[in-house]
Amino acid sequence: MTVTTEAPVRQKAPAPAPKRRTVWRRMRDDWWIYLFLLPTVVGYGLYTVYPLVASWWYAFLDWPGFADVGTFIGFANFELLWADDLFWNSFRNSLVFLAIAVPLRVGLALLLAIVLNRRSTPFRGLFRTLLFLPVVTTGAIVGVVFTLILDAGGPVNLALVKSALVDSPVDFLGSSGMSLYSVIGVWVWKWLGITLIYWLAALQTIPNELYEAARIDGAGNWKEFRYVTLPLLLPFLVVITLIDMVGALNVFDLVMTLTGGGPAFSSEVVEVYIYRTAFGATVPQLGYASAAAVLFGLLTMALAIAQALGIRAARRAMA
Amino acid sequence: MSTSTTPRPSRRQLLRTAGGLAIGLPLLNACTGGGQSAQNAGADPTDASGPITVNWWDHFRPLTELFEKKLFVEYHGKHDNVTVKRRQLDPADLGQALQLARRSKQLPDVHSTAGLSGSVAALVTNGWFHPIGDFVDLGNSPMKDYLYDGIHRFDGKVYTFPVFSGRWHDSTTWVNSALAKQASLDPEQSPATWDEYRATVRTLDQKTPDSVHGLLLPMKDTDYLGGKLTAFAQMAGAPGQTDWKTGEIAVASEPFIQAMEFLLALKADGVLHPASSSLGPRDARARWAAGEAALFPWGPWFIGGLMVEESPAVKRGISAWQIPAPSTQRGTVYVAPAPGSFFVSDQAKNPKVAADVLFQMTTADFAAQLATRMDQPPILLDSVDKADVHPAYKKNVSFFQQDVRIGPVPEVRNGGVAKALAEMRDVHPSPGEIVQAVLTGSTKDYKAALQQYADKATKERKRAIDAAKKKGAEVSEDDWVFGNWQPGQDYTQASYK
Amino acid sequence: MTATRSSRWLIGTGLALLCAVWIYPFLWLVSGSLKTNPEIFGKGLNLLPEAPVWENYSRAWSEVGFSSYMLNTVLITLGTVALVIMRSALAGYVLGRYDFVGKKVLIGVFLVTFFLPEGYTIIPVTQLTDQLGLLNSHLGVVLGLGAGGHAAATLLYAGFFRTIPKDLEESARMDGAGPLTVFFRIMLPLAKPITVSVFILQFLAAWNAYLLPLVFTLSHPELRTLAVGMSAFVGENDTDWAGMAAAAVLSLAPVVAVFVVLQRQFVESLAGAVKQ
Known part of the structure; x- marks a missing residue:
């Protein structure tokens, strides 16, 4: 490990090859490279790219789920989808989920990681393990346990009422105003541990000498964090946020066991919407469900690009 | 869309609607290759040599013991090469499992259709089931009076029979x-x-x-x-x-x-x-x-x-x-009249044996056994009176006799209706979803919401009828009108004629 | 000195409180697994059962086929992790160190599919696996979980291998070693921190996987993984909360034990991985 970290970074590709090799020639010389890539190309092609292409194709079909095949109907699914209030409702819910859950998970985990990274904090290993526990718990169990403890007569509400924080029990999962936020809370609880570990790993990359230097300069906790830790963590922030966002798009089993998307669609995220159209309808609509998936994919991608452009513009403006 | 076809949405979303198949049959044949597997047709189930496993999925938890300790064991006693392997699933999971299993050719030989919530007719049209009428003679069983076109019988072929009475509600x-x-x-x-x-x-x-x-x-x-x-x-x-x-x-x-x-x-x-x-x-x-x-x-x-x-x-x-x-x-x-409860899958390896196991459920003896489990009442309702059941159960069945009547079903009269139903997309929010929204406080104006549903559902029905007509089905909005329907009376088989 | 000591204890107490709240659901689970069903909601905040009902555990053990679920899960998880590590390391190695025809396309495909949730593709993947004749086999599940996706692991390896100096490899080549030998003898061992991180992340992903193992083992319940088996248990016994809690505790215990033992190494290798 030490060898590699101190090594100079080289980006240039292999030894100075004779220039102007033809494409064919290059491919033949590099045969072993393709051998190395073979498992990935075959596996990725079959299990990721092909299904993706297939679901794009399904999006243009009228395919009632009980039939073996569908019939081509062009953009009709997308036209219906565009006018479907419930699709946009689920899209909004997914965005709210992303916008609240991801920053919460990333931020809270960072805070805890900083505390747990300090040598002076007692029982660091124990706390780390306890916070990590929910990550290894399967979704079905989490769903059932939380439905019971968040229940109006459950322990959480008993504690809230007894401590006089609220007058009457909070309907965490059964009111349309609360359900989405309750699911967000449970999701952050379940996955915080893994983000915490990412942050701890990131923090360990900061050499201790930097902190010592800051101390000697008389920097307090806040200043130390603001001027030493934070700048060094920024690159990790991007990666960790990205990974957590992928997770936030896969909340299906948790939502299903906690609220089923209800009440009154208030916690229905796009994945649940797709599931409902593909499996839960009187006559399942596979083409329509695929169209919803494709449209959602396009919209998220557009948002991601807009965000990236925005960040770039902001950086330019700062510089 | 249960609204347009049955008087009320049924429990466990079981076989809510059904439809005749005048138009569906060519498609059915195309999908199933004629719907028959030659090597099994006509053979006595006991002829088959070697062990046979009948895989069986359903959602009737209270019947676990009756099935696994009695029905299947007795059948095994009579035909010792046949073993029935049953899985009981949650209704919602069952629907999903069946759809995925069908796509991957993993369907069990026999299954119930809870969670598929759709019309049995659509499933029959798409070749999901094997007709059982060829293997077992339901016409001479106590079931014969309970079989309807468009619900159990499609294009003259019997696919299923009711095990439970239709005369119930869940309130x-x-x-x-x-x-x-x-x-x-x-x-x-x-x-x-x-x-x-x-x-x-x-x-x-x-x-x-x-x-x-x-x-x-x-x-x-x-x-x-x-x-x-x-x-x-x-x-x-x-x-x-x-x-x-x-x-x-x-x-x-x-x-x-x-x-x-x-x-x-x-x-x-x-x-x-x-x-x-x-x-x-x-x-x-x-x-x-x-x-x-x-x-x-x-x-x-x-x-x-x-x-x-x-x-x-x-x-x-x-x-x-x-x-x-x-x-x-x-x-x-x-x-609606009592729907079929179990079907023999088109992917069944031994449809004849599977149908024969099902046939054991048509007897009065089975109905008596069923009554004692106090699940949905058996189709042969008399057996409840004789059975040793909780008085409250008996009392409830007598309430049903007073309060519940069989209503008309459009696809029984005209098989073309099923084709329109297969075209219909769900309308949301549905009445149940509106009740949820109103009770949990996210909707105040329930009158407007219900009216909106009625308008949307009417429009969707029109659209589905037109779509079905384009594909050659004979169906119109008049199929939902039953001039001879009398409030408070059963709409009997004879009423359709 | 006293100031720092008191702040140290303040932080410790704060963390302890937080963790107590955090693991409350687990305490609830353990306590529930020793109660009777009516007692579970009858007793409010009281976590102590009146008299421990150990029978819940024997019921859970016999109803859920734990030993086989556990074995399936371990086999499938290890198989998936091995597959992902092998193919990501190989691909990451050439992506990180060499230029070749089609590299840009490959990276482009990785980026486009990065966000793809599995629920969208379950139907085509099932059909594919069926055509390969691998439904209802451990191999089918392993391929389904590990053959596609996981672009992040490949990119992690690529990033690491890019930083390794040329000399090592070149001297080996001089000695007549082929690319495979170089890779397995020199490069892969060097990438140990990445391998450990990928191992642990994939382990967690495969351990928690639900939809795909569910679909792929529909007609063979004996091939179910723990996540699927637990969910089936919940579905079939949905009001036997005590039995469910006992089953949950049984399914959690081994993973927790593994993590407690391995967590220090986990954090350190992850730190080693990101340091590159």
């Missing part, structure tokens, strides 16, 4: 007798009107300890809520979600508004268990069993389920209350 109030006595009430006395019902629930809520609530009304399952709305509306005089006299979708009519107001009044009375909003009916049953609420409205299978999971709650004392009506002028709950 019987089940009473914790011990708590009723605590509140100085006679647990056997049903409050007849909505006002009396509300007053009685209030008494129960007040005269029991604070930890005990009056009524559990689980709101997580929208089908459950839709069932309550329709049943109460029918008690207020509605024919159902469709008005059979005019063929119009009637969910915004006065009786439905009254039913919604009744549900809201129960909520406003403050007698509901506070966790109601986040519970499904099965959770609610467990909470009722734990003594947290005095009353819980659900279907006839209630005691059967309790016997399996929470039997002390039955010993403690349980009673059934007849569904209340707005006034002493009682309405009628209309239901």
Whole structure:
């Protein structure tokens, strides 16, 4: 490990090859490279790219789920989808989920990681393990346990009422105003541990000498964090946020066991919407469900690009 | 879309609609390769040499023992090379599992269709099932009077038969007798009107300890809520979600508004268990069993389920209350004829053996056995009288005899209707979803919401009819009109002619 | 000195409180697994059962086929992790160190599919696996979980291998070693921190996987993984909360034990991985 970290970074590709090799020639010389890539190309092609292409194709079909095949109907699914209030409702819910859950998970985990990274904090290993526990718990169990403890007569509400924080029990999962936020809370609880570990790993990359230097300069906790830790963590922030966002798009089993998307669609995220159209309808609509998936994919991608452009513009403006 | 076809959405979304197949048959044949597997046709099941395993999926938890300890064992006793392997799944999971299993050719030989919620006709059209009429002679069984075109028989071929009676609803109030006595009430006395019902629930809520609530009304399952709305509306005089006299979708009519107001009044009375909003009916049953609420409205299978999971709650004392009506002028709950419960899959390896196992369920002896499990009442209803069952179960079945009538079903009269149903997309929010939204406080204007549903559903029905016509089906909106339908009467096989 | 000591204890107490709240659901689960069903909601905040009902555990053990679920899960998880590590390391190695025809396309495909949730593709993947004749086999599940996706692991390896100096490899080549030998003898061992991180992340992903193993083992319940088996248990016994809690505790215990033992190494290798 030490060898590699101190090594100079080289980006240039292999030894100075004779220039102007033809494409064919290059491919033949590099045969072993393709051998190395073979498992990935075959596996990725079959299990990721092909299904993706297939679901794009399904999006243009009228395919009632009980039939073996569908019939081509062009953009009709997308036209219906565009006018479907419930699709946009689920899209909004997914965005709210992303916008609240991801920053919460990333931020809270960072805070805890900083505390747990300090040598002076007692029982660091124990706390780390306890916070990590929910990550290894399967979704079905989490769903059932939380439905019971968040229940109006459950322990959480008993504690809230007894401590006089609220007058009457909070309907965490059964009111349309609360359900989405309750699911967000449970999701952050379940996955915080893994983000915490990412942050701890990131923090360990900061050499201790930097902190010592800051101390000697008389920097307090806040200043130390603001001027030493934070700048060094920024690159990790991007990666960790990205990974957590992928997770936030896969909340299906948790939502299903906690609220089923209800009440009154208030916690229905796009994945649940797709599931409902593909499996839960009187006559399942596979083409329509695929169209919803494709449209959602396009919209998220557009948002991601807009965000990236925005960040770039902001950086330019700062510089 | 159950609204347009059956008088009310049925429990467990089981086989809600059905349809004839005049048009569907060519497609069926194309899909199944004729629907027959030559090597099995005509052979006696016992002829087959070597061990045969019949895989079997269903969702009838209270029947686990009856199936696994009795029916299958007895069959194995008679044909020792045949073993039935059963899996019991949750209704919703079953639907998903069946769809995925079909795509990957993993379907069991026999299955129920809970969770598929759609029309059996659509499944038949798409070649899901193997007709069983070729293997077993249902025409001479006690089932012969209960087989309908478009529900069990498609294009002359019998695919299934009813095991359970269709004459039921899931809005019987089940009473914790011990708590009723605590509140100085006679647990056997049903409050007849909505006002009396509300007053009685209030008494129960007040005269029991604070930890005990009056009524559990689980709101997580929208089908459950839709069932309550329709049943109460029918008690207020509605024919159902469709008005059979005019063929119009009637969910915004006065009786439905009254039913919604009744549900809201129960909520406003403050007698509901506070966790109601986040519970499904099965959770609610467990909470009722734990003594947290005095009353819980659900279907006839209630005691059967309790016997399996929470039997002390039955010993403690349980009673059934007849569904209340707005006034002493009682309405009628209309239901579709009993649908088929089990089907032999088109992917079955030994359809003949599978059909033969199913056939064992057609006897009076089986019906008597079934009655003792106190699930949905058996199709041969007489067996309940003779069976050794809980008095509350018997009482509830007699309520059904008074309150429930068989309504008309469009696809029985005209097979083309099924084709239109297969084109129909669900309309949201559905009546059940509207009830949920209203009770959990996200919608105030339920009149507008119900009207909007009625308009959208009418439009969607028109669109589906046109789409089906384009594909050659003969169907029109008149197929939903039944001029000779008489309120309060059974719409019999003869009425269709 | 006293100031720092008191702040140290303040932080410790704060963390302890937080963790107590955090693991409350687990305490609830353990306590629930020793109660009777009515007792579970009857007793409110009281975590101590009146009299421990050990029978819940024997019921859970016999109803859920734990030993086989556990074995399936371990086999499938290890198979998936091995597959992902092998193919990501190989691909990451050439992506990180060499230029070749089609590299840009490959990276482009990785980026486009980065966000793809599995639920969208379950139907085509099932059909594919069926055509390969691998439904209802451990191999089918392993391929379904590990053959596609996981672009992040490949990119992690690529990033690491890019930083390794040329000399090592070149001297080996001089000695006549082929690319495979160089890779397995020199490069892969060097990438140990990445391998450990990928191992642990994939382990967690495969351990928690639900939809795909569910679909792929529909007609052979004996091939179910723990996540699927637990969910089936919940579905079939949905009001037997005590039995469910006991089953949950049984399914959690081994993973928790593994993590407690391995967590220090986990954090350190992850730190080693990101340091590159």
